[in-house]
Amino acid sequence: MGNRFIDKLRGFGELSEADMSALATATARPRKFAARQDLIREGDRPGPVIVMLEGWACRYKILPNGTRQVLAYLMPGDSCDLHIGLLAEMDHSIQTVTPSVVATISRGEMDAMMDGHREIARAMYVAQLVDQATMRAWITSMGRRTSIERVAHLMCELYLRARNIGLTDEPTFGLPLSQLLLADSLGMTPVHLNRVLKELRQKEVMVLRRGSLIITDPAKLVQIAGFDENYLHRRLRSAA
Amino acid sequence: MGNRFIDKLRGFGELSEADMSALATATARPRKFAARQDLIREGDRPGPVIVMLEGWACRYKILPNGTRQVLAYLMPGDSCDLHIGLLAEMDHSIQTVTPSVVATISRGEMDAMMDGHREIARAMYVAQLVDQATMRAWITSMGRRTSIERVAHLMCELYLRARNIGLTDEPTFGLPLSQLLLADSLGMTPVHLNRVLKELRQKEVMVLRRGSLIITDPAKLVQIAGFDENYLHRRLRSAA
DNA sequence: CGCTGGATTGACTCGGATCAAGTCGAGTGG
DNA sequence: CCACTCGACTTGATCCGAGTCAATCCAGCG
Structure with missing residues (x-):
């Protein structure tokens, strides 16, 4: 099966053996979740960074009138925002779509990894830029298609x-x-x-x-x- | 008048005197732009990070059929993506809306500043999270309001x-x-x-x-x- | 003082929402 | 193995928000 997170980041940078083993260690104890389980809820104080190893999830918001807007899909290898820990409160929720395997990386662990492995940091920044570009594509779709x-x-x-x-x-x-x-x-x-x-x-x-x-x-x-x-x-x- | 960029980041972190003077140095040689000038164009290879010191700008995309979608507004103090330099090609354009004063920070300068001033890095990450949350709010608006x-x-x-x-x-x-x-x-x-x-x-x-x-x-x-x-x-x- | 680009208004059309029945299919229990 | 059930998918009829097309109107300005 391999580690989807590592595979994805390798597409965005030249990871060394040391980089990859650091990533493997950080995602070594994943948890399983059933479908339709919230991993993070709007209003929560953010916890660790979550990484999808297997399965799909979605980011979404519920409006006052009860309607829902899905904001993005997370596929195996995708993660929530790197710096999520800096926020006081989540502005949206993340829920599994299918049964999933999810790793969590604490803020301290994350900071240490980004400091010690510049190429990992770099690859993650590229991944984040792709996520942002995807959001822009969604806005464009909703507005003009x-x-x-x-x-x-x-x-x-x-x-x-x-x-x-x-x-x-x-x-x-x-x-x-x-x-x-x-x-x-x-x-x-x-x-x-x-x-x-x-x-x-x-x-x-x-x-x-x-x-x-x-x-x-x-x-x-x-x-x-x-x-x-x-x-x-x-x-x-x-x-x- | 002061420096809008510094003012904004101070809202997101406890900047020291040294932090602030580093920011002042980095934005010391701004350029003026007239209204409706592209600062960055879709398809360009990204250059330095741009920072709005005065005036408004917008991010936008033009679709094949000629329609335009505005993706975000930049107000004084706002900047484009920190890691823009990691991309091969821009996926959208940024244009001034009003006559503006714009500073540019090279990739090297930026990296040095983020490494040497952790609190600046932290404040910028929060700013980036706000931008992303704003995009999510736009998607929600377009889809469900x-x-x-x-x-x-x-x-x-x-x-x-x-x-x-x-x-x-x-x-x-x-x-x-x-x-x-x-x-x-x-x-x-x-x-x-x-x-x-x-x-x-x-x-x-x-x-x-x-x-x-x-x-x-x-x-x-x-x-x-x-x-x-x-x-x-x-x-x-x-x-x- | 007319030119020009934004703002405003009216008449008409149409894409997509709403409301209301169904139908299908996978899992459950008898 | 079959009937039952529940959720997801389909389809039809009707309505309405927003687009389109086409005139003005108006302010700033060369």
Whole structure:
């Protein structure tokens, strides 16, 4: 299985053996969680940094009127904000979507690791920049894309992220998100999302079934989404 | 006038005299820019960190179809991402809104300052967390708030941020944003934004005029917005 | 003093929400 | 093995918020 967190960071920097063993030590005692368990709740005083080793989670906010907005998805290897410990209070919650394996790294441990392993710090900063760029892409989607474009764009994002960590099986990939969750991610109603999915199915672009997505026509999906993968910042800065 | 950048960071940490003079040195040679000048353009290879000392700017993206989405506003004291230099390519642009005074800090200078002044680093991380929380609030607005709520929410955010840096003159504050820009921030058309502003004026909640906003009924504005200022993270973590 | 870009208003259209029934499918217990 | 149940998915009918298109209006300014 390996350690997804290490795998991810290796994509963002040249980690030494020492770096990797420090990361392995820091994530050595993970806990299991069932699906739909809050890992962090809005209003909480933040604790340790959490790292998803297996399974999916989402960040979300509940509004006064009871509606929910999903803000981001965490896939294996992803973590919450590095400096979360500096906050007095969480402004959003994080909940598992599937059964998960989650490691926690205390603030002290984190600081020590970042001080002692500059390349780890560097890789984590890149990961954080990608997360921020993804949030900007979401804002752009919500503000300026139609519902079908928005759906296509999110599927492109999730597909590429899954592929980067080896979670795809070519035209298909495991996508454990209910239509309700997706609707709450995209700022639309479940009913309307369902119609959009139907349209994408009829156009033979993609088929979403319980737990998995089949991308029938990747080129058309990218074209509908107006997808530009630059924001995922896979290309590393070459020279120092 | 003072240095807005230092003032802002002092709100996020206990800076020593040495910290402050390091910041003063780093921002000692600012440049002036006219309104509507790109400071950083999407696709550029990132250069130094930029810091707004005077004036407003915005982050934005242009979509393939030519529409624009504003992603955030930078007010005096705000800066772009600390680790911007780690990226191969910008995923969005930053443009001045008003005539501005902007300092730049090279990557080397920045690294040295963060290493030598831990409290500066700490304050900057908090500032970054606030920026991220603000992005999450924008996603939430776009996804789950009606247009009038969205407008009210943005006005609350901008008002509070302006007040934090002493830029308000009680019920009024200088808001140099055209309706077109606001519409591109809120994911709506200028025509519809104009109607929403009219509604807020008729309800005697607020009046937006060229260059300034008068908040007639703050309580009602907050209530319409469903505004919870927690995400601006003004309350610092008390104990260490 | 007319030009120009933002602001404003009206008439019409349409995407997506809402309301209201179903249907399907996986797990549960008899 | 089958009936039951509960949650998730589908579909149809209708409504309304917001977009579109098209005129003005207005203030600042060369």
